[in-house]
Every structure is written in structure tokens, then in C-alpha cells.
Amino acid sequence: MTDARPISVLLVDNHPLVLEGLKAVLETYPDIDVVGTAGNVQAGLAVAAKARPRVILLDINMPQISGIEAIEMFQETAPESKILMLSMHDSREYISASVLRGALGYVLKDVPNEEIVRAIETVAAGNTYFSTGVSDALMQRRPKEESVSLPLTTREREILAHLAAGRSNRHVAELLQISVATVETHRKAIKRKLGISTTAELTRFAIEHGLHSTE
Structure with missing residues (x-):
């Protein structure tokens, strides 16, 4: 049985303009409920502990504590939350590190808004999601x-x-x-x-x- 409630989302990004812009966009979608925003990891953990969001959209480039390092911290604070990484970088190292630490998805900041929403919906359902550039990076040959x-x-x-x-x-x-x-x-x-x-x-x-x- 599917959950008909809006998907609660916490946005964690240290760029105020990105944070507010993304919040404004996501709030136009009826199936998404932005329950909080945070400009750093510590503030995000505090919100996650109270709001228990279904999805945490987490930027990789965060001050003091990187998004990758924060994945396990968010999992300990809100274990039921799914982690979706948001980044400007399609580096295989970043992507692999994120997934190995427990993120279910990785989406690039320059994708259309509809794709970010699709990524949130997919991860909320417990599935993995990688935007096109990310999938290509993951498929690169290893030594x-x-x-x-x-x-x-x-x-x-x-x-x-x-x-x-x-x-x-x-x-x-x-x-x-x-x-x-x-x-x-x-x-x-x-x-x-x-x-x-x-x-x-x-x-x-x-x-x-x-x-x-x-x-």
C-alpha cells in the first residue's frame, strides 16, 4: 500500500540563494512538503531530529563537515530518512563515496527541476536514483x-x-x-x-x- 501523504523533505545547503530557490520550487509540487532548511550540517541534524523527514536533500560541499561525512550522522539521527545527494560535481569518487556511506541517490544541481522532484520521489520509495551525468560516471571503467x-x-x-x-x-x-x-x-x-x-x-x-x- 502506497503512502499518499506528501513526501517530507529537509534541504541542507550552505548557499542561501540555492536553498531558498529550491524550497520555492519544491513547494509548488503538491506531493512534496519541505519541512525544514539548514545552511550547515549541525543545523540540519537538529531539524532532522525533530522533523524526521522522509528525504534529506544534502549538498556535498558544506562548510566544516562535508555532505559525504554527514551522511552517517544523518542516518544515526534520523535512521528512517533517505539521503539524496545534490552536487555540482559528477566526480566518480564523490558519487562512490556517497553511495558507499549510505546515500540512495545523487543528482546534479544543473538538472531540470522536474528531475530533482523525480529523484526525491524515487528515493522516498526506497529506490536508487542517479541523474544522467552521474550514471555515466558510475559506468566508467575501473582499473x-x-x-x-x-x-x-x-x-x-x-x-x-x-x-x-x-x-x-x-x-x-x-x-x-x-x-x-x-x-x-x-x-x-x-x-x-x-x-x-x-x-x-x-x-x-x-x-x-x-x-x-x-x-
Whole structure:
């Protein structure tokens, strides 16, 4: 059963103009409720402790404590909140560090407002979301020495890499020219073999083990 209530969102960004602009935009969407804003991590933690937002939209470049360092702090303060990173940088290092620390998504500041809203909705549902530039960065090849031996077939590794980059079953099916049902079958097999239950965990696993596209 889906939650019909508006998605409560906390905005954490140290640029006042960005913060107020984003707040004004999000408040025009009926399914989103901005429950607080903060210009630094400590203020954000205080708001999160009281408001318990479903999604925390967190800028990476924060003073004193970076957004990446703050992910675990927000998880301890409001464990039910989902973390969505907002950044100007599509650096693979930033993206990987964010996901490995527990963020469910990473969206670039220059994407259309509709995409930020879509990212919030996706993460609120417990799924991963990466904007286009971010997905491309995640799919970049890693050095060969970082590859590891996994109990997965070549096709399963390929599909896992695409899923880790935030691509849907349908998108993966189109890219690989196979059926959506086949992708879902592979996804279930991958989860079973790796002992993983969620897409977010699959994403972290793929990044941690340096999996990449074979394209």
C-alpha cells in the first residue's frame, strides 16, 4: 500500500540563494512538503531530529563537515530518512563515496527541476536514483587490478553494472536487447547469489567491487 501523504523533505545547503530557490520550487509540487532548511550540517541534524523527514536533500560541499561525512550522522539521527545527494560535481569518487556511506541517490544541481522532484520521489520509495551525468560516471571503467572474482556470469555482471548506475529493468532490457522478464530473472539470480535483498545494496556492492559496463 502506497503512502499518499506528501513526501517530507529537509534541504541542507550552505548557499542561501540555492536553498531558498529550491524550497520555492519544491513547494509548488503538491506531493512534496519541505519541512525544514539548514545552511550547515549541525543545523540540519537538529531539524532532522525533530522533523524526521522522509528525504534529506544534502549538498556535498558544506562548510566544516562535508555532505559525504554527514551522511552517517544523518542516518544515526534520523535512521528512517533517505539521503539524496545534490552536487555540482559528477566526480566518480564523490558519487562512490556517497553511495558507499549510505546515500540512495545523487543528482546534479544543473538538472531540470522536474528531475530533482523525480529523484526525491524515487528515493522516498526506497529506490536508487542517479541523474544522467552521474550514471555515466558510475559506468566508467575501473582499473583491471580492481576487478574481483564473483559467483556471477558475464551477463549477470553486465546487468548488475547497469542496475548499479540507476537504470530500470526496461532500460537495461532495451540496451541489451533482451526482454524485461529476462532482466528481472537475472536480477533475482544476482540477489540470491550475493545474498543481497535490495537494489540499494546491489548498487553499493557493484561500486565497492569496481564493476563496470562492458560497452
